[in-house]
Amino acid sequence: MKNFPFTFGIDVTSAQLEHYDNHIRRRLSSMVGYYSDQQAFARQLAKEDSLLYEVYETRRPEVAGELLNGLSVVHPGKVGDEYFMTKGHFHSVLETGEVYYCLKGEGAMVMETPEGDWSVEELRPGRVLYVPPRWAHRSVNIGANEDLVTFFVYPGHAGHDYGTIEKFGFRKLLVEREGKPQVIDNPRWRAQSV
Ligand SMILES: [Fe+2]
Numbered sequence: 192m193k194n195f196p197f198t199f200g201i202d203v204t205s206a207q208l209e210h211y212d213n214h215i216r217r218r219l220s221s222m223v224g225y226y227s228d229q230q231a232f233a234r235q236l237a238k239e240d241s242l243l244y245e246v247y248e249t250r251r252p253e254v255a256g257e258l259l260n261g262l263s264v265v266h267p268g269k270v271g272d273e274y275f276m277t278k279g280h281f282h283s284v285l286e287t288g289e290v291y292y293c294l295k296g297e298g299a300m301v302m303e304t305p306e307g308d309w310s311v312e313e314l315r316p317g318r319v320l321y322v323p324p325r326w327a328h329r330s331v332n333i334g335a336n337e338d339l340v341t342f343f344v345y346p347g348h349a350g351h352d353y354g355t356i357e358k359f360g361f362r363k364l365l366v367e368r369e370g371k372p373q374v375i376d377n378p379r380w381r382a383q384s385v
Contacts, residue, residue: 199249203294206264206340211247213261217278218242219270224357225278227364227379228271235270242266243275244330257347263291265298265332265339272366276301279329279361283350289328289343291320296339299372301361302326305383309362311374314341327356331365333372359383 200209218240219232226232235241248261268275279301282289291300293314303309304325312320314330320341322328332339360380365372 201262201294201342203340206262206295206338208247208249208262210249211261212250213246213248215246215248216242217244217246222270222278225276225360226270226273227366227377228273231271241268243268244277251347253347253350255346255348258344259347259349260342260344262294263330263339263341263343265296265330267332267334267336267338269367272368274331274333274365274367274372276331276365277329278353279327279356281305281327281352281355282324282345283352284346284348286324287346287349288324288326289322289345289349291322291330291341291343293318293320294340294342296332296337297334298330298332298339298341299365301329301331301363301365303362307362311363311365314339327361329356329361333365333367355383 219236220240244265246263251257251259265275293316298314300312300320360377362380363374364377366375
């Protein structure tokens with residue numbers, strides 16, 4: 192049997208795809224300016240450039256009609272009281288959505304629109320999260336010891352706009368307060384001048 196169209200497996204225990212041809216690793220040093228407690232960030236980075244999250248992808252052409260898919264693995268940990276998280280992004284083509292399926296761990300998706308709506312939705316194994324068009328999205332691992340693993344699918348022409356979040360931040364942050372996750376206003380959030 193030729194492997195096209197193709198199938199592949201997901202080993203949930205090892206949090207890996209059976210097949211992938213692109214592996215992205217994001218370390219603490221690539222997240223300068225993303226965490227609220229900048230002193231805690233500097234102290235932590237001076238100690239160790241920890242691996243925060245990884246993405247495993249099967250490459251497909253980045254054009255309309257294709258569906259890009261892969262596995263996102265956010266490791267457990269915190270910077271200050273803010274949980275390890277992905278950079279988060281809008282899609283460059285705003286009118287494109289995305290589907291996430293949570294395979295492992297305990298987390299949340301922090302989302303918002305340029306118009307000011309926001310939402311924080313729970314991610315746990317077996318939950319499907321639908322991110323509608325226009326919604327920026329960031330996965331956050333709120334588990335103490337376990338990876339947060341999600342499988343994602345989005346349109347091939349969507350593209351990634353990381354710059355807007357890097358510059359303005361998300362409206363809401365997920366932090367640990369008295370041992371529990373809590374959604375708070377981001378003190379450093381700036382409104383986009385639309
Ligand atoms: Fe996305």
